[in-house]
Amino acid sequence: MRVLTVINDPQIEKAVILCFQLYFPEAALVSAAEGARAIEALVMQSPDVVVLDLVPPDMDGFDLLSRLRALSDVPVIVVTPRGEELERVRGLELGADDYIYEPFSSAELVARIRAVLRRTVLRTGHPSPPxxxxxxxxxxxxxxxxxxxxxxxxxxxxxxxxxxxxxxxxxxxxxxxxxxxxxxxxxxxxxxxxxxxxxxxxxxxxxxxxxxxxxxxxxxxxxxxxxxx
The missing domain is CATH 1.10.10.10 (Winged helix-like DNA-binding domain superfamily/Winged helix DNA-binding domain)
Structure with missing residues (x-):
């Protein structure tokens, strides 16, 4: 499994990386703190899941989410301190698969990662009929x-x-x-x-x-x- 983390806060990024190292030791981790680098990593690395915060230093977080979704169907989990319903709805409408709020436990993050991966449709390479x-x-x-x-x-x-x-x-x-x-x-x-x-x-x-x-x-x-x- 290849994981792309797009997290601007070093402490949150450290917690997310530690979670993957403990529960998904086989995962290859790719980090990109800036939006532009995240887009490049998505295209070049083809991750299986993206963990994203909404405060990249170089662009609006919702704009980044929209651009990531336009490029790929990869599951996206948004890590955010924002709890307003309108913010959640906007993120979900732009293509986020799930939200997790700071502070969070490793157990909760693992559960959400496993849930979005279960929901991911495995591509066989053969077009399915409409x-x-x-x-x-x-x-x-x-x-x-x-x-x-x-x-x-x-x-x-x-x-x-x-x-x-x-x-x-x-x-x-x-x-x-x-x-x-x-x-x-x-x-x-x-x-x-x-x-x-x-x-x-x-x-x-x-x-x-x-x-x-x-x-x-x-x-x-x-x-x-x-x-x-």
Whole structure:
């Protein structure tokens, strides 16, 4: 396993590196304190996971996250002292797979690393066929087409829509969706899921007040509707 750490605080970086040395001794660690070096390392080193703080000295942390995500589907764990919900939502929308807040224990970091790695789709090198429902096609490159028009998706949105499409016409529970997206050990609230459903509806051109494609089933979950369903 190859790990890219992008951490400006020497003490936090030391704690993260020590965690990997203790629990993942086989891991090859690549450090880049600056955003520009992180982008270069991502391209050149192809890490399996990125641990990122949001205060690189040379660029905005959210901008760096967005640029990393545009280049790769690698799992990204954000290490941050910021606890505001809007900050978390922004990071998740830009492609972060998980957040961990300072101060954190080695046990928590290890659990989150293992969770994001479990959720990573292993690439076989062979293109997988698109997932389709009428007028909607979802490809393996984080995009989909609606009535022939290509629309980009974030990694979480892609996984969410693919999961709903696999059970098109059937209700998928809140708990099942959250487990599929963030692992069986996810303990967060369903508000995170609602944010991504909201974003998907916007991108699909679905009505937010009277949706016809992604249907909310009160007390149960969501259903990707089929025409006439």
């Amino acid at each position: 997932t389709t429902v009428p007028q909607l096609a979802l490809d393996r490159d984080r995009g989909f087409t609606v009535r022939g028009q290509q629309v980009p998706l974030s990694p979480v949105e892609h996984r969410l829509l693919r999961r709903l499409a696999r059970s098109a016409g059937q209700v998928v529970s809140h708990s099942q969706l959250m487990a599929d997206l963030w692992g069986e050990d996810y303990l967060g609230s369903s508000s995170r899921l609602r944010v991504h459903i909201h974003r998907l509806r916007l991108k699909l051109g679905d009505s937010l007040h009277n949706p016809r494609l992604i249907i909310t089933v009160p007390g149960q979950g969501y259903r990707l509707n089929l025409p006439g369903g």
